Amino acid sequence: MTPAARTQAAIDLLDRIIAAARDQGAAADTLIARWFAERRFAGSKDRRAVRELIYDAIRRCGERPESGRAAMLALVAERPELAATFDGSPYGPATIEAGEPVATAGHAPGWLIKKLRASDIGIEEQAALLDRAPLDIRVNRLKATREEIAAALPGAEPLGFAPDGLRLPADTRVDQLSAYAEGRFEVQDAGSQVVTLAAGAEPGQRVVDLCAGGGGKTLALAALMANRGSILACDVDRGRLQRLPERAVRAGVTMAETRLLNPNREAEQLGDQVVGSDIVLVDAPCSGTGTWRRNPEARWRLTHERLDKLVATQRHIMGLAAELVRPGGALVYIVCSVLDDEGASQVQAFLNAYSGWTVETLALGAGRPRGAGVRLTPLGDSTDGFFVAKMIRP
Ligand SMILES: C[S@@+](CC[C@H](N)C(=O)[O-])C[C@H]1O[C@@H](n2cnc3c(N)ncnc32)[C@H](O)[C@@H]1O
Numbered sequence: 001m002t003p004a005a006r007t008q009a010a011i012d013l014l015d016r017i018i019a020a021a022r023d024q025g026a027a028a029d030t031l032i033a034r035w036f037a038e039r040r041f042a043g044s045k046d047r048r049a050v051r052e053l054i055y056d057a058i059r060r061c062g063e064r065p066e067s068g069r070a071a072m073l074a075l076v077a078e079r080p081e082l083a084a085t086f087d088g089s090p091y092g093p094a095t096i097e098a099g100e101p102v103a104t105a106g107h108a109p110g111w112l113i114k115k116l117r118a119s120d121i122g123i124e125e126q127a128a129l130l131d132r133a134p135l136d137i138r139v140n141r142l143k144a145t146r147e148e149i150a151a152a153l154p155g156a157e158p159l160g161f162a163p164d165g166l167r168l169p170a171d172t173r174v175d176q177l178s179a180y181a182e183g184r185f186e187v188q189d190a191g192s193q194v195v196t197l198a199a200g201a202e203p204g205q206r207v208v209d210l211c212a213g214g215g216g217k218t219l220a221l222a223a224l225m226a227n228r229g230s231i232l233a234c235d236v237d238r239g240r241l242q243r244l245p246e247r248a249v250r251a252g253v254t255m256a257e258t259r260l261l262n263p264n265r266e267a268e269q270l271g272d273q274v275v276g277s278d279i280v281l282v283d284a285p286c287s288g289t290g291t292w293r294r295n296p297e298a299r300w301r302l303t304h305e306r307l308d309k310l311v312a313t314q315r316h317i318m319g320l321a322a323e324l325v326r327p328g329g330a331l332v333y334i335v336c337s338v339l340d341d342e343g344a345s346q347v348q349a350f351l352n353a354y355s356g357w358t359v360e361t362l363a364l365g366a367g368r369p370r371g372a373g374v375r376l377t378p379l380g381d382s383t384d385g386f387f388v389a390k391m392i393r394p
Contacts, residue, residue: 001041001042001043001046001049001050001091002089002091002092003084003085004085004086004087004089004091004092004093005089005091005092006046006049006050006053006085007053007072007082007085007086007092007093008091008092008093009035009042009046009050010050010053010054010057010068010072011068011069011071011072011093012035012068013031013032013035013050013054013068014054014057014058014065014067014068014071014072015067015068016031016035016068017031017054017058017068017297018064018065018066018067018068018071018300021064021297021300021301022064022300024301027295027297028054028055028058028295028296028297029295032050032051032054053072053075053082055296056075056079057071057072057074057075058071058296058297058300059130059296060074060075060078060103060105061074061103061104061105061106062104062105062106062107062108062109062110062113062299063103063104063106063109063110063300064109064300065103065104066101066103067101069093069100070100070101070102070103071103072093073096073100073101073102073103074102074103074104074105076096077102077105078105083096107123107126107127107129107130108126108299109299109300109302111304112289112299112302113126115307115339115341116289116338116339118340119338119339119340119341119343119344121338121377124379125338125377125378125379125380127379128377128378128379129289129290129292129293129338129377129378129385130292130293130296131293131378132170132293133189133293133294133378133384134167134168134170134382135167135168135169135170135172135174135187136159136162136165136166136167136168136187136188136189136190136193136383137149137165137166137168137174137185137186137187137188138162138164138165138185138186138187138188138193138220138223139164139165139166139184139185140164140183140184140185140186140219140223140251140252141164141223141224142222142223142226142227142251142252142253143182143183143184143251143252144179144184144185146158146163146164146165146166148184149166149179149184149185150166152179153166153168153172153177153179154169155168155169155172156168159190159193160365161190161194161364161365161366161381162190162193162194162197163197164193164223165188165190165193166185167190174187181250182250183249183250183251183252186216186219186220186247186251188216188220189383189384190366190381190382190383191290191336191366191376191381191383191384191385191386192216192217192220192336192383192384192386193220194364194365194366194367194376194383194386195334195364195376195386195388196217196220196221196224196281196334197224197364198332198334198362198364198374198388198390199221199224199279199281199330199332199390200279200330200390201221201224201225201278201279202224202225202229203225203226203228203229204225204228204229205225205229205278205279206229206230206276206277206278206279207221207225207229207230207231207232207277207278207279207280207281208231208232208234208270208273208277208279208280208281208321208324209221209231209232209233209234209256209281209283210234210280210281210282210283210317210320210321210324211234211235211281211282211283211284211285211317212233212234212235212240212241212244212258212283213235213237213240213241213283214240214241214243214244214247215233215241215243215244215247215248215256217281217283217334218231218233218244218248218253218256219247219248219251219253219256221281222248222251222253222255222256223251223253225255227252227253227254227255228255229255230255230256230257231255231256231257232256232257232258232259232273233256233257233258233259234258234259234260234261234266234270235258235260235261236260236261236262236263236266238260241258241260244256244258245258266320267320267323270320270323270324273324274323274324275323275324275325275326275327276324276326277324277325277326277329278326278329278330279325279329279330279331279332280321280322280324280325280329280330280331280332281332281334282314282317282318282321282331282332282333282334283334283335284313284314284317284318284333284334284335284342285310285313285314285317286310286314286335286336286337286342287302287306287307287310287337287339287342288336288337289302289336289337289338289339289385290335290336290337290338290376290377290378290384290385290386291336291384291385293378293384294384307339307341307342310342311341311342311346314335314342314346315346315349315350318331318333318346318350321333322350322354322357322393325393326393327393327394328392328393329392329393330360330390330391330392330393331357331390331391331393332388332389332390332391333346333347333350333373333387333388333389333390333391334386334387334388335386335387336384336385336386337385337386337387338375338377338385338387340370340371342387343370343371343373343375343387343389344370344371344372344373344375344387344389345371347371347372347373347389347391348371348372350391351372351391354391356393356394357391357392357393357394358391358392358394359372359373359389359390359391359392360390360391360392362374362388362389362390364388366381366383367380367381367386367388368380370387371389372389372391373387373388373389373390374387374388374389375387376388
């Protein structure tokens with residue numbers, strides 16, 4: 001592909017990504033993969049170059065742009081050398097006209113910037129939310145030691161605050177490694193590993209992972225518990241939960257059971273678990289502001305209404321979770337968001353509503369205290385952004 005054709009491909013894909021963000025369609029990565037699957041002529045260098053242009057343009061534009069071309073012109077304002085690729089050639093974009101619409105540069109839509117500021121996420125923290133994410137893995141201590149895996153993977157660096165964590169060179173093809181196929185490690189952000197450690201799960205305990213999804217934290221908990229005790233992994237999303245048993249087999253985890261929940265019938269379906277758990281983990285559905293490094297277009301999807309709905313769902317799930325915790329047991333609340341609405345304020349609302357519950361101070365070696373919990377950020381911790389709090393039932 002010529003440089004001009006690469007720019008045009010990026011514009012076409014950005015058009016699809018913008019439409020999908022508006023209509024709650026597929027993620028940018030999925031759209032890019034589909035597009036290239038239909039265009040076998042594009043080589044690996046072309047794919048990489050187009051992908052980079054797309055992600056640079058997404059990171060550059062805070063508000064959802066009008067069009068892919070307007071997004072790419074915003075990138076041209078930052079990198080003037082790209083203007084030459086608007087050359088009017090057969091597969092390239094038309095030449096740039098004076099006064100053409102150019103998308104607004106920024107870190108996030110205006111309403112979200114206000115929310116971030118109100119949560120003490122200043123301009124440097126905002127910029128870091130859009131950095132490129134490193135590649136972190138969690139060594140599965142049921143099957144390997146960190147030293148063994150580090151020795152087998154060139155360039156692997158131990159992560160200080162995550163005892164099973166390694167940071168790998170960004171271009172490592174982990175899915176092609178035999179150690180991955182054998183379940184000796186999982187891909188998991190260092191922040192995700194740290195907030196799971198906050199649960200303090202021990203072998204033999206009874207744990208409910210109420211928002212287990214595909215089981216990233218379930219498997220991490222099982223490793224910390226030496227595969228002894230029980231974990232009930234629940235979710236309302238059949239597709240996500242279905243992936244868990246296969247992953248558990250690969251990881252050698254035999255202590256986890258799954259339970260598909262029916263929204264609004266969860267309390268009834270969890271009746272046999274009431275007051276029975278040492279730990280209930282709520283890795284709640286959230287805006288994902290802490291994971292923009294991986295999905296920067298997610299900030300074009302979020303609306304005020306959607307955030308309000310998420311906050312209400314989080315409150316609902318915490319209420320369900322509270323019923324399951326035994327006296328003296330813990331409710332561990334996690335979101336991959338840096339917004340107080342979903343973190344510190346959400347937990348404060350819980351503490352106001354549930355009398356007698358206390359907060360356990362967390363010493364994680366990462367993050368900073370925020371309200372009743374701890375917040376990790378890409379700038380402060382070089383992890384995804386997270387909030388975690390641990391509440392103890394009277
Ligand atoms: C942040 S994700 C969980 C990720 C997972 N714990 C992991 O580490 O891989 C949040 C999950 O909450 C689930 N969820 C949404 N509403 C729920 C509800 N009312 N009850 C239980 N799970 C719910 C979503 O389907 C989603 O899988």
